[in-house]
Amino acid sequence: MPEGLRDKAAVVGIGETEYSKNSGRTELALACEAIKKAADDAGISLDEIDGLVRYDYDLIDEVALTTHAGLKNLRWMSHTGYGGTGGNAVIVHAAAAIAAGVADTVVCYRALNERSGRRYGQADFRHLLESGGQQAFQAPWGMLAPVHQFGQFASRHMIEYGTTSRQFGEVAVTLRRHASMNPRAMMRTPITIEDHQSSRLIAAPLRLFDCCIESDGACAVIVTRADRARGGRNAPAWIMGAAQGSGSRALGIVFRESLAVPESVYTARDVYRSAGVGPEEIDAVMIYDHFTPFVIISLEAYGFCKPGEGGPFVEGGRIAYDGELPVNTHGGNHSEAYIHGLPHVIEAVRQLRGTSTAQVEGAEVVLSCSSVAQLSAAVILRKD
Amino acid sequence: MLRGLPAPVPDLDTQPFWDGCEAGKFLVPECSVCGARRWPPGPMCPVCRSTETTWIESTGRGSVYSWLVVHHPVNPVLADQVPYVVAMIDLEEGVRVVGNVEGCEPGEIVAGLPVDLVFETHEDGMQIPNFRAARR
Numbered sequence: 001m002p003e004g005l006r007d008k009a010a011v012v013g014i015g016e017t018e019y020s021k022n023s024g025r026t027e028l029a030l031a032c033e034a035i036k037k038a039a040d041d042a043g044i045s046l047d048e049i050d051g052l053v054r055y056d057y058d059l060i061d062e063v064a065l066t067t068h069a070g071l072k073n074l075r076w077m078s079h080t081g082y083g084g085t086g087g088n089a090v091i092v093h094a095a096a097a098i099a100a101g102v103a104d105t106v107v108c109y110r111a112l113n114e115r116s117g118r119r120y121g122q123a124d125f126r127h128l129l130e131s132g133g134q135q136a137f138q139a140p141w142g143m144l145a146p147v148h149q150f151g152q153f154a155s156r157h158m159i160e161y162g163t164t165s166r167q168f169g170e171v172a173v174t175l176r177r178h179a180s181m182n183p184r185a186m187m188r189t190p191i192t193i194e195d196h197q198s199s200r201l202i203a204a205p206l207r208l209f210d211c212c213i214e215s216d217g218a219c220a221v222i223v224t225r226a227d228r229a230r231g232g233r234n235a236p237a238w239i240m241g242a243a244q245g246s247g248s249r250a251l252g253i254v255f256r257e258s259l260a261v262p263e264s265v266y267t268a269r270d271v272y273r274s275a276g277v278g279p280e281e282i283d284a285v286m287i288y289d290h291f292t293p294f295v296i297i298s299l300e301a302y303g304f305c306k307p308g309e310g311g312p313f314v315e316g317g318r319i320a321y322d323g324e325l326p327v328n329t330h331g332g333n334h335s336e337a338y339i340h341g342l343p344h345v346i347e348a349v350r351q352l353r354g355t356s357t358a359q360v361e362g363a364e365v366v367l368s369c370s371s372v373a374q375l376s377a378a379v380i381l382r383k384d
Numbered sequence: 385m386l387r388g389l390p391a392p393v394p395d396l397d398t399q400p401f402w403d404g405c406e407a408g409k410f411l412v413p414e415c416s417v418c419g420a421r422r423w424p425p426g427p428m429c430p431v432c433r434s435t436e437t438t439w440i441e442s443t444g445r446g447s448v449y450s451w452l453v454v455h456h457p458v459n460p461v462l463a464d465q466v467p468y469v470v471a472m473i474d475l476e477e478g479v480r481v482v483g484n485v486e487g488c489e490p491g492e493i494v495a496g497l498p499v500d501l502v503f504e505t506h507e508d509g510m511q512i513p514n515f516r517a518a519r520r
Contacts, residue, residue, distance in 0.1 A: 123459040136392035136402075137424040140385070140512050141482050143470050145458040152472055155450035159495040203470075204453040204490075254472060255423055255480065259450055 002273035008099040010229035010236030011091070011381065013042025013222030014346045019186050019337035022116040023216035028060050030218035031111035032069050038107065038220035043233035049222070050075045051103030053093045055086035055110050055340060059118075076103040080244075082375035084288050086110065087341025088368050089377035092242040094223035104225045110342040111218035119214050121145055134252055146290060147211060149253040150372075151203045154293035156259040158205060161308035163296065165205050169196035170314045171292040171327075172209045172334060178321060179331025182357040186213055187335040210292040212333035219342040221349075235384040237349040240365070241275025243267050244377040253374065260308075262294075262371035264301045267378050271369070272303075275380040279303040282380070283363040284351050285325060286344035288370030289332040295319070298371040299327075302378075321358035329358040344368045345379065352383045385484065386468060388461030391508040398425045400439050405511040410501055411439040412477045423479035444501030446475040446515065453490040473499055473515055487516035 015037030017023070017030050039046050050073050054062065058079070066074060076097050080089035090108035097103040114120060123144035143149060157163045173193055179185035191209065199208040229236035247266040256263070272278050279302060287298045296310035304325055305313040313319075319327035330336045330347035337343060348366040350356040356363075369378035394402040404411035414421045415429035416436035428435050451471035457463045469485045471493070485493055486502075498518040503511045 121458065134424065136394065136398060138482050140389055140392050140506070141470050141484050141514070142386045142389065142454060142462065142468055143482050144389075147456075148452060148454065148458075148470055151452045152450045155452060159450065201453070201455040204455060204467075206452070252424065254482065259472065 002270065003276060005095045005099050005242045005274055006240055006276065007238050008226055009095045009223050010226065010238045011221055011345070011349050012224050012229055012232045012234065012236050013038040013044070014349050015039070015041055015220040016184065016343070016346060017218045019184060019215050019217040019339070021216065023113055027111040027113055027218070028064055028068060030216070031060055031065055031109050031220070034111065034218035034220035035069055035107055035109055038222045041233060042222045044105065044222070046070055047073055048105050049073065049107050051094065051097050051106030052077045053090040053106060053108040054079055055090065056081040057083055057086070057340065058110070060111060080377070083372060084290055084341050085370040085372050085375055085377045087288065087344055088370055088379050089244050090342070091221065091223060091239065091345055091379045092244045092377050095239045095242045098223065098225050104228065106223045107220055108223065108342070109218065109220040110340045112339055113216045114338060115214040115216050121147070121211070121214055138252070138254070143254070147203045147206060150291050150294065151206045152254050153259045153262070153297060154205055154291065157293060157297060160260045161311065163293070163311035165207070166193055166197065167296065167311035167314060168210050168292040169193045171289070171295045171319070172196045174314070174317065174320050175289065175328050175332045175334040178329050178358045179335030182331050182336055185331045185336040186215060187331070206291060212290050212338045213335065215337040215339060217337055217339050219339050219346055221342065221345055230384070234353055237352045237381045238384065239379060240277065240382045241271045241380040243270035243274050244375065245270060246375045262297050262301050262376070263374055264298065264369065264371040264376040264378070267369070267376040268302045271378040271380055277365060277380065281365050282367045284329060284360045284366045285327050286348050286366065286368040287327055287332070288341045288344060288372060289328055289334050290372070292334065294371050295327060298369060301371050302367065302369055321360055326360045329356050329360060341370060348381050352381055385504040385506070385512055385514055386462065386465055387507065391506050391510050392512070397427045401425050402510070404439065405503065405513055408503055408511070410442040410444060410513050412442055412475070412479055414438045414440050421478050423481055440477065442501065443476050445518070446473040446499050446501070448485060448493060448495060448497040448499060449474045449480055450495070451485060451493055469493065483513070483515040485515055485517060492517070
């Protein structure tokens with residue numbers, strides 16, 4: 001029943017802390033603030049929340065969170081996988097729980113001291129050693145950080161399709177332009193293609209301006225049952241479709257048949273079926289942009305252009321907020337903040353409320369998606 | 385090979401591979417029932433779900449599928465070892481593995497570049513497979 005989640009639930013509350021390089025607070029404190037703000041935005045009390053969804057990478061003690069946030073009426077909890085696809089996956093889980101009747105109002109959150117605490121861009125040997133089997137086939141050769149794994153996709157895309165570093169730069173320039181309009185964004189100084197081309201090499205072909213930033217901060221999103229969605233402080237953003245899954249190969253990020261094709265091709269198929277729409281109905285897209293090539297790869301996976309045509313597609317401002325297919329109008333992981341993809345869902349909601357700082361004229365249907373690897377997830381939201 | 389990185393930690397599923405390395409062999413797990421080869425080593429054939437594994441010895445010949453030239457050291461132990469190449473290597477046996485490409489300048493690497501297996505000794509004494517640009 002692919003339409004099983006269609007319009008069963010809506011996003012009614014969004015909350016964010018300040019984004020910074022050093023929050024000076026615990027991840028628990030950040031989570032509490034974001035959750036309270038999301039409830040205030042929805043116009044509800046935290047007492048009304050009966051469901052909680054967290055990321056698999058979350059380091060907060062869940063008992064501490066429920067205790068300190070006073071979430072005393074929980075009936076259901078879950079964790080999502082995998083990593084950065086969690087931003088959409090938490091919404092999929094919330095919608096599924098509500099459709100199943102096990103929860104009515106669910107809060108999803110992500111809190112990170114990812115810049116001042118444990119940085120994903122640095123190699124944590126202790127973590128690698130503890131990982132045993134899988135990491136043993138990557139780490140000894142210096143495949144240690146996400147850029148070393150996801151960069152292989154960029155390399156292969158260039159080999160198979162002739163995609164260029166300047167095309168990655170087109171993505172960087174557009175995302176920074178969006179961030180320059182967004183007062184929440186950490187990186188607001190506009191850049192040019194030449195700035196991108198002269199930024200230092202991190203793992204060639206990827207340069208500094210191909211990589212997302214590292215941030216401290218938290219986000220929360222409140223999802224509620226259809227019959228409770230109206231009458232709050234803001235218009236609901238309806239969950240038209242939601243999907244999570246994987247295809248044939250799940251043996252790690254780089255161990256797959258083709259590194260030019262991400263796992264999200266399966267999620268793309270499923271989320272469009274779930275929502276009953278196709279790429280032609282989408283007015284804006286929020287893409288998990290841990291590295292700029294993944295905007296290009298995702299545009300292909302989600303059917304906005306053919307495989308291999310993503311490079312030319314992003315040229316000429318096509319993915320700017322005033323272009324043909326606006327992408328990451330908040331600035332994304334690249335320039336706003338890296339809170340593991342949850343800000344992308346929040347920005348999709350803002351577009352539908354008409355409150356984005358880079359508002360897309362007439363935005364009625366927005367896709368939020370990720371093309372990481374292994375498990376992937378996506379949601380399609382629509383205006384009330 | 386890179387210095388200062390942790391030695392691989394074998395587990396019960398991967399021990400036969402690391403034992404092979406000690407004997408100078410790169411062993412690829414092949415399903416004893418359907419013949420499918422898989423990487424990295426794991427407990428079950430993902431095609432037919434048999435748990436019977438035959439370990440076959442690689443010829444050691446492969447080619448570059450994708451590669452990166454790492455310039456930014458993500459850990460201080462790498463500071464004087466960058467740039468280094470980390471690549472995905474297609475072995476003749478049909479599996480794709482991670483390795484460095486040594487014996488040539490990073491700028492000489494192209495997709496499909498032939499490489500040969502070599503074994504290197506980790507500081508901890510373990511034998512680690514790696515790859516060199518082939519002169520064939």
